[in-house]
Amino acid sequence: MTHAHSARTWAAQIRRIVLDESRRANVGHIGSSLSVADILAVLYSGVLRASGPDDPDRDRFVMSKGHAALALYTALHLRGWLSREEVAAYCADGSLLGVHPERAIAGIDFTTGSLGHGLAYAVGAALAARMQESSRRAFALLSDAECNEGSVWESVMFAAHHGLTNVVAIIDANGQQALGYTRDVLDLSPLAARFDAFGWQVASIDGHDSAQLFDAFTRPTVRPQVVVANTVFGHGVSFMERQIAWHYLPMSDMQYSEALRELEQQACADPSSVS
Amino acid sequence: MRGPFLRKLTDLARHDPRVVLLTGDLGFAAIEPFADAHPDRFYNVGVAEQNMLGIATGLAEAGFLPFVYSIATFVTRRPYEFIHNGPVLQKLPVRIVGIGGGFEYGAAGPTHHAIDDVALMRAMPDISIISPADHLQAVTALEKSWGLGGPVYFRLGKDDTTVVPGLDGEFEIGRAQVIVEGVDLALVAMGSVASEAVAAAATLRHFGVQAAVAIVASVRPEPVADLCALIERVPLVVTVEAHSVTGGLGSLVAEVVAEHNLHARLLRCGVRTGHSSVTGDNAFLNSMHCLSRDALVQQVLASVKHA
Numbered sequence A: 001m002t003h004a005h006s007a008r009t010w011a012a013q014i015r016r017i018v019l020d021e022s023r024r025a026n027v028g029h030i031g032s033s034l035s036v037a038d039i040l041a042v043l044y045s046g047v048l049r050a051s052g053p054d055d056p057d058r059d060r061f062v063m064s065k066g067h068a069a070l071a072l073y074t075a076l077h078l079r080g081w082l083s084r085e086e087v088a089a090y091c092a093d094g095s096l097l098g099v100h101p102e103r104a105i106a107g108i109d110f111t112t113g114s115l116g117h118g119l120a121y122a123v124g125a126a127l128a129a130r131m132q133e134s135s136r137r138a139f140a141l142l143s144d145a146e147c148n149e150g151s152v153w154e155s156v157m158f159a160a161h162h163g164l165t166n167v168v169a170i171i172d173a174n175g176q177q178a179l180g181y182t183r184d185v186l187d188l189s190p191l192a193a194r195f196d197a198f199g200w201q202v203a204s205i206d207g208h209d210s211a212q213l214f215d216a217f218t219r220p221t222v223r224p225q226v227v228v229a230n231t232v233f234g235h236g237v238s239f240m241e242r243q244i245a246w247h248y249l250p251m252s253d254m255q256y257s258e259a260l261r262e263l264e265q266q267a268c269a270d271p272s273s274v275s
Numbered sequence B: 001m002r003g004p005f006l007r008k009l010t011d012l013a014r015h016d017p018r019v020v021l022l023t024g025d026l027g028f029a030a031i032e033p034f035a036d037a038h039p040d041r042f043y044n045v046g047v048a049e050q051n052m053l054g055i056a057t058g059l060a061e062a063g064f065l066p067f068v069y070s071i072a073t074f075v076t077r078r079p080y081e082f083i084h085n086g087p088v089l090q091k092l093p094v095r096i097v098g099i100g101g102g103f104e105y106g107a108a109g110p111t112h113h114a115i116d117d118v119a120l121m122r123a124m125p126d127i128s129i130i131s132p133a134d135h136l137q138a139v140t141a142l143e144k145s146w147g148l149g150g151p152v153y154f155r156l157g158k159d160d161t162t163v164v165p166g167l168d169g170e171f172e173i174g175r176a177q178v179i180v181e182g183v184d185l186a187l188v189a190m191g192s193v194a195s196e197a198v199a200a201a202a203t204l205r206h207f208g209v210q211a212a213v214a215i216v217a218s219v220r221p222e223p224v225a226d227l228c229a230l231i232e233r234v235p236l237v238v239t240v241e242a243h244s245v246t247g248g249l250g251s252l253v254a255e256v257v258a259e260h261n262l263h264a265r266l267l268r269c270g271v272r273t274g275h276s277s278v279t280g281d282n283a284f285l286n287s288m289h290c291l292s293r294d295a296l297v298q299q300v301l302a303s304v305k306h307a
Helices: A003-025 A030-035 A037-047 A066-079 A118-131 A150-161 A191-197 A210-217 A253-269 B002-015 B032-037 B049-061 B072-076 B080-088 B117-122 B135-144 B194-206 B224-231 B249-259 B282-288 B293-305
Strands: A060-062 A138-143 A167-173 A201-206 A225-230 B019-023 B042-044 B065-071 B095-099 B128-130 B152-156 B177-180 B185-190 B211-215 B218-220 B236-244 B265-271
Touching: A003 A030, A003 A037, A003 A066, A003 A210, A003 A253, A030 A037, A030 A066, A037 A066, A037 A138, A037 A210, A060 A118, A118 A138, A118 A150, A118 A167, A118 B049, A150 B049, A167 A191, A191 A201, A191 A225, A201 A210, A210 A225, B002 B019, B002 B032, B002 B095, B002 B135, B002 B152, B019 B049, B049 B065, B049 B072, B049 B080, B065 B072, B072 B095, B072 B117, B072 B152, B117 B128, B117 B152, B117 B218, B117 B236, B117 B249, B135 B152, B177 B194, B185 B194, B185 B224, B185 B249, B185 B293, B194 B211, B194 B236, B194 B293, B211 B224, B224 B249, B236 B249, B236 B293, B249 B265, B265 B293
Parallel strands: A060 A138, A138 A167, A167 A225, A201 A225, B019 B042, B019 B065, B065 B095, B095 B152, B128 B152, B185 B211, B185 B236, B236 B265
Antiparallel strands: B128 B218, B177 B211
């Protein structure tokens, strides 16, 4: 099985568990987790190097858009670092697994939740790797709207100035933010050109295509790299796709059933995604 | 304090490869010894305090001991959320070095006057707060705090020469230093304005008033036991700080008095008014806020008289 096939299997499992646990916990942020499922599947199934969650020389990953943590917990489960029972405690009273990720959880390198912090952490992690003469890399997954934060551009400038080729920023470019579409709220376009102008190597790809994602994450680079992953908010569940409300809404039982039915149909259409 | 502090840091970094110094483009005539001795561990991140705290968080997670350096207002107010969500929330050993506690930037104006930095840091849990009274104590505090596992805020002054008489550079985590004994009242001081408190105590003796003087540089961990032992012996405690009386040393002592059922009256000398457009140097502004030795003496005498 190629890595792309394996990643598609992971992505299907991530989407299924995201739906299951969001329904059980009766919480939102479902669309954001579905948006990044393929990105996390590719990273955790075959890109991030780590012998374990406590390996000091592991690649670092920062979930800067912390509100999609459920998808990350699921990826950590598939990697073998979190049990299914732990993921089943998502948002339960007394659990460590909240809506946003917490560093006390195995496999979570940095606590996040407030946008605009994560790229700076990744840049610090990349600088640390260089100073320790390690080949490890640091990845940060940002939302496109997160680039509204000025702090993101402080980090972008620092990484370019210091030639940190071991940092990878991934932009989940789904074109949506909390109260509207990014083009209407605070237009980011042309996002790729802006990163290019700041001295970063840009790959603008289909954020749901495992092969393109894998290629982008493993491409040699002489500059800091940004992967603009063009995604569909709520990808895989038609009634959530590109809908602002699904930033917030929990599912009803009927919506949950309909969402599962759609995922199963997609699995039938792409047998390679079923393990 | 900043010169000796940074020279000591430069020395300690020779033996501890974890040390990294980041500056937000400030520190002319202060940071050069470190930058020259350890160029591979010195980064001027530019005028970008948020990113500086974020980078320090990433470095600390990988095992480094990063020091971030700027003017006290810039390194507390601008990246406040980065301090909280980074080293505080994630319990990482980032050292935040703020220069110019109180009115030390004088005519530079209220954007540079650190009169709420201690309050801001005290509002967050899990960060140690150290505000030395002179450069000798600053150096000792740097050494004594070396092993603290979480973040530390150092509130340093610009004065590299003045020494608080009787302090002899002493510092202990969670302790206060009683440097003058007295039975009529206790002056409790934080930061470089402590030298005014010591001078005020000397003047008060001419008026027959025996004032003890204690230095609180370890603002957190709070020197609760030392403060209780001191305050329970006197009828009046007077706090002295170039800082708002809200959230700083005055608040800390008020909490200790209230929570430990102490019976001393409390007079908080510090910044009580809103920002003024009036400019001036450190001494002038301290005097304007009744923090000069003469103003302290007058306030104490008035308080003793009305006792």
